[in-house]
Structures are given as C-alpha cells and as structure tokens.
Amino acid sequence: MASYEYHCKDCKATFTISEPISKHTGRKRPKCPQCSGHRTEQLFSSFFAKTSSKT
Template identity: 40%
Template sequence: MPAYDFICKDCKKEFTAFYSIGEYQANPAIRCPLCGSDNIQRKFSGVFAKTSKKS
C-alpha cells in the first residue's frame, strides 16, 4: 500500500497517510491529523492534493 506524504499548510506539520490507489481517489478528503485542517499539500512530485477549490 503506497504511502502519501503531506504537509499541512496551517500548522506546517508533515504527516504520512496510507491509501490504496482506489481508496485515495475515492476518498480524497485528506485532513491533517493534528489540527483537522483540510488545507493539505502533497509533498512529493509537486502534485497538489485536492483541497477546496476557491480560485
């Protein structure tokens, strides 16, 4: 099962979440385990995690 590294933009903490590919795509609402924010950025590959689209 792949691990995804994220960083929380609110509290600046890094964390790792484990998801299967299908699980990740089906349940993209990643939240910071520390502060509960969904303002999360994926760390690797320069790909941004899907968060709320405000722009």
C-alpha cells in the same frame, strides 16, 4: 498499500497517509491529524530526493 506524504499549510505539520493505490485519487485531501485542518497538500519531494540521500 502506498504511503503518501502531506503537508499542512496551517500548522506546518508533515504526515503520511497510507491507503491503497486504487483508493488514492489525489483530489481528495485528508485532514491534518494535528490541527484537523483541511488545507493540506500532497508532497512529491520525497519521491525525487530518495536517491541522493541513500549513498
């Protein structure tokens, strides 16, 4: 199981989706839990930002 961060372009909400890596294609966009919109995009920023904020 891995978590993926998404950002909704409609309501500006950020949410995390947990799904098995094998199931994650990166092409299918989940719908926003807040506004049920499909204009979501995956965030990769947390992937890079993690190292600097820890220490």
